[in-house]
Structure formats: C-alpha cells, structure tokens
Amino acid sequence: MRGKKKILLLLAILPLALLTKANNGNNGSDDRGKPEPAISGLVSETGTKKPVQGVTISISGKGQDKKELFTTDAAGNFKVPQMPAGELIIILEKKGYKTFRKEGVTLKEGVPLKLNFDISNEGADDESDVFHPLRMMDSE
Template sequence: MRFLLHVVPVLALLLTSAPTSARSDSAIFGTVIDVVTREPIGDVVISATSPSLQKPEEVTVTDAQGNFRIPRLPPGVYALRFEHEHQYPYKLEDLQLREGRSLRTHVELAPADSRAVMICY
C-alpha cells in the first residue's frame, strides 16, 4: 500500500507532462478550378510540406468537384504544391496554420497549353 502511495503520484505527473501527439484538429482544405473554363479540376495532386510535419509531406487528391482536405495537421507554416497532368503546377507558400483552426484555399490553375495566369486567394 505504501508503494502505491509513492507510485501513483509519479505516474500521474508523467502522464500529464507527456508530449501530446503532433497531430491536431487543424486542417487545410479548398477547391481547385480551371482559370479558363471555370470548371472544377479532379485528380489534382496536392502536397503539403512544413517543418512541423513528422514526415516529408502530406499528399491528397482533389475529388471530381475539385475539393480537397488535408486533416489532422500540426500547427506551423505550410507550402502547398498543386500538380495535374494538363495544368501548370502551382506552389502556394507561407500558409500559417494555427492550433485548432482550418485554412481554406481557392486555387485556379491554368491549362498547360495556355498563357493564362494562375490565381489563388
């Protein structure tokens, strides 16, 4: 019994001071459309990179409506790269993601065979 009186407080202290997971409920989501046709673009590969990530990058793909979501990200500064075989690649940098918050992006990609300009807001 005396042993438990000494061990329980130590265990409680260790559990409360243990580092939390690097993942959180923060997310980056958005839509990708064609700047010329104004239509959503499916199958755009989006790569998120950040010094906050435990692995080199998080990757997702847009659905048929051009929507994407990268969930459970740790807070930090992110860069997103958008790639599609028929569009010019685009990189969006210096996105500040805060704990418990989400960032919404809207990206317009130019077709690879045009001179249109990529737009992001």
C-alpha cells in the same frame, strides 16, 4: 425526507451536467461528430472556373522533407484531416496543367483553413518548361 434529498441531488447535478455540455461545445466538430478538416478547399481551372478532378496536392512544413499527399475529388474539392500548425508549402500538380506552388501559408492550431486555387492549363505542354538531361546536351 428521502424525496427531498433526491430532488436536492438532482438540482445539484443538473447545472453541472449543463455546464459540462456547454464547455464541451462543438470543439471543431460538425453535427455528425466528425472533426473539421485542418485544411479544405477547391481547385478550379483559371479560365473556366470549372472544378479540376485528380489534382495531386502536396503539403509540407517549411524546412521539412516530409510531404503529405492529397487528391481532389470529382467536384475539385480536397480535405486535409490533420496538419501540425505552422508555415506550409503547398504544391498542386496535374498532367496538362502548370504546377502551382504557394509558400508562406500559415496554419494556426485549432483554426480550420479554407483555400481555393485556380490552376492553368495554358502553356503546360510547352517543351521549354520541361527539364530533360539530353536537351541540355543539345544546347552545348
């Protein structure tokens, strides 16, 4: 009689265990158990399409002063682990390249966002684009 009870108990627990496993699923994690980044992508040069290392990526929520800073790796890739959902402003900066600004990027809760950017080094050293207080005095 004890053997039948054990079998019935196992038969009752097994479907529950399988159901729990199915409901947990992947939950935005890869096979190694690390959560997917909220935002990821690649920064490359406009003309050559070569990845650009060391680009500073500033991300802030629209109307917020707080900025999160990230940097591209040797392959031009970046990963933003967590960001609150909402509308974002993204600014890319690197010496020798034009500053790139993208507004109106919408991040939805639980939906990873993949963004690729091309930045240009053309005209980046043009002094007319650089603000300097003494230059303003010269023009008066």
